[in-house]
Amino acid sequence: MFAIYLLVVLLLIMFVTIYRESQIKTKRCSVAVNRPQSCRMVIAAGAMLGTGMNKLGPLHSRAIPNNRIHRVFGIENAFTSTDVKYVEQFVGLARRLVNLKPSDWERLSQVTFEALQRWLVGSSSIHLESLIQVLSLRATLLALSKFSDPRLCQVRDTDILDLARAINHTWISSKRGEERPFAENHILQASIQAIFLDRDLRTPKDNPLNLIIPGFETLWRVVLRGYVEIGFLAGRQHPEWRQMLAAFAQGPTREQFLWKHGEDSISCEDLVNEVLRLYPPTRRIHRTYKSDMAAKSIGMAADLEACHRLNEIWGTDAMDYDPRRWRRLEKAQKEAFMPFGSTPFECPARPIFGPRIIGLLIGTLFREICGDWVLKLHGRGFPDPSVPIKRLSNERSALSEAYLSR
Numbered sequence: 001m002f003a004i005y006l007l008v009v010l011l012l013i014m015f016v017t018i019y020r021e022s023q024i025k026t027k028r029c030s031v032a033v034n035r036p037q038s039c040r041m042v043i044a045a046g047a048m049l050g051t052g053m054n055k056l057g058p059l060h061s062r063a064i065p066n067n068r069i070h071r072v073f074g075i076e077n078a079f080t081s082t083d084v085k086y087v088e089q090f091v092g093l094a095r096r097l098v099n100l101k102p103s104d105w106e107r108l109s110q111v112t113f114e115a116l117q118r119w120l121v122g123s124s125s126i127h128l129e130s131l132i133q134v135l136s137l138r139a140t141l142l143a144l145s146k147f148s149d150p151r152l153c154q155v156r157d158t159d160i161l162d163l164a165r166a167i168n169h170t171w172i173s174s175k176r177g178e179e180r181p182f183a184e185n186h187i188l189q190a191s192i193q194a195i196f197l198d199r200d201l202r203t204p205k206d207n208p209l210n211l212i213i214p215g216f217e218t219l220w221r222v223v224l225r226g227y228v229e230i231g232f233l234a235g236r237q238h239p240e241w242r243q244m245l246a247a248f249a250q251g252p253t254r255e256q257f258l259w260k261h262g263e264d265s266i267s268c269e270d271l272v273n274e275v276l277r278l279y280p281p282t283r284r285i286h287r288t289y290k291s292d293m294a295a296k297s298i299g300m301a302a303d304l305e306a307c308h309r310l311n312e313i314w315g316t317d318a319m320d321y322d323p324r325r326w327r328r329l330e331k332a333q334k335e336a337f338m339p340f341g342s343t344p345f346e347c348p349a350r351p352i353f354g355p356r357i358i359g360l361l362i363g364t365l366f367r368e369i370c371g372d373w374v375l376k377l378h379g380r381g382f383p384d385p386s387v388p389i390k391r392l393s394n395e396r397s398a399l400s401e402a403y404l405s406r
Ligand code: HEM
Pocket: 043, 062, 078, 079, 090, 091, 094, 098, 140, 211, 214, 215, 216, 218, 219, 276, 280, 281, 282, 285, 286, 338, 339, 340, 341, 342, 344, 345, 346, 347, 348, 349, 354
């Protein structure tokens, strides 16, 4: 009796704390939290276990909201599986794969640069999103194959483009609710098969998209925003930022990434972190919760984007792209910055691979595309002086009408 009483009181306290702390927004029976501590609790999903708040284990809490990607991409990975052993193995594999040698980085630099040059030859107008998707996908494929598969290093640009398009199409139509199971998505299957000849796509655990989707779907979005922000918005007054990133893309070493340049003493790492802060490609992390009391499950969302923009943590200039803030970060800011998630589900690409590949791809674009190129969005010059904007939209397709021309 006393135990039940205690439980109820604990639950109440729990709810009140979360509520007071995070101005809960309710949307379609899901609850979004936007304060760093609550976000970390939601991501961990099991943290409230002691209070009876979540009957589901953390892996179930994560797999349920990811069920859609399991169905439409035919994948079974850390995001979709509830098998502890398998998830551990998968994360271990990802960790080993993203651990590149210096020579791998050189190779990545060379291969992405050559792919960019091929794309630019003879074109006067370029669909920016396609270009960046293709470079991101090529880099992801190469890195995740550990450069060991000579065929994967020589995949044709058109095959890469087809796969990027098929993923894009599948993603967007599933978000729109037009869901087609993977087994019936012949275009997607064919575009995977064109690159990976010998995979059995009926076996979700053998699907190459298991590793490609987490890398590619995050990478291209943040690279696209970073390129536009540094090339055409905040970076317009700072040509040295583009030069730094271009130099890193050409010689992608640790030293080059961390080197503090100029009187502002800014590094490529600072530039990338500031892009990740304003434009985290994973805007929200979703978990499903189930309590003992109510049979219905509820969706919880950790709003990372909101945490990255809180005035009381980042200051009144929270919405400004200002890499100088990274020279000295307060504890609260460090805690609020989680573009790669947080424990126990932190992304294996967080410490090194993620930030550096983002820097490498943005820098590669600046090696070739500068000066004589202009950016157009919806047919108008960008930025458009008659429509002042402070921040780029972080909606997935917000920049899908952007073209570069010379
Ligand atoms: C090729 C590159 C990448 C690979 C292979 C990869 C792989 C993974 C894996 C396996 C996890 C699950 C970790 C776990 O369960 O412990 C994970 C989580 C995560 N990754 Fe990555 N990742 C990559 C790049 C990125 C990038 C560029 C971002 C963008 C910032 C990102 C954001 C995240 C986030 C937010 C989570 C946490 C998701 C959650 O808790 O539900 N990843 N990643």
